[in-house]
Amino acid sequence: QKEVEQNSGPLSVPEGAIASLNCTYSDRGSQSFFWYRQYSGKSPELIMFIYSNGDKEDGRFTAQLNKASQYVSLLIRDSQPSDSATYLCAVIGAGKSTFGDGTTLTVKP
């Protein structure tokens, strides 16, 4: 079992729809959870981080964390073609970080 697993893609949604990206992790002691966006050929860009159970909203993005279920998700509302990218889930702690393999999202105009 991988330490961090993301839902297999690719994921395609129409413009204006909600895109839902999911991630599970195996280490129950994990404290910090991150979502990165990576455009083709570019380095990952941090878009959301969450430390506590519940929801965290930032503009069109909402991160959700459920530590009991070891599950973290990212919702993108009103999806735009510019949101088309690969989204990486990461679990980062003291001195160690683990990334999922990523989910590729395509938003169709």
Place this chain on the structure above:
Amino acid sequence: SQTIHQWPATLVQPVGSPLSLECTVEGTSNPNLYWYRQAAGRGLQLLFYSVGIGQISSEVPQNLSASRPQDRQFILSSKKLLLSDSGFYLCAGTLPTGRGYEQYFGPGTRLTVT
């Protein structure tokens, strides 16, 4: 906020040649530093991480090595490159905040071994 610098942006090297990639960090002190490699269409593979000067942890066996001669400098090296070393190399720095850790990436170096 911290800024991660990497150079060069692209590099083409023959098999068997040496390698040295440098990463420097601005805007913070005592960061945890990381080297990742990403093969085409794949996820990030953690190669090395460092929690301080001279402290290096290796995640995978390979012909690469890393060094941290200064607090904000992290170097990835190889004595003899293999074809399989081709990929996108990313340096990242993690800043501990009051709530946890936040990790940011440099622009990356695209290495092609021919």
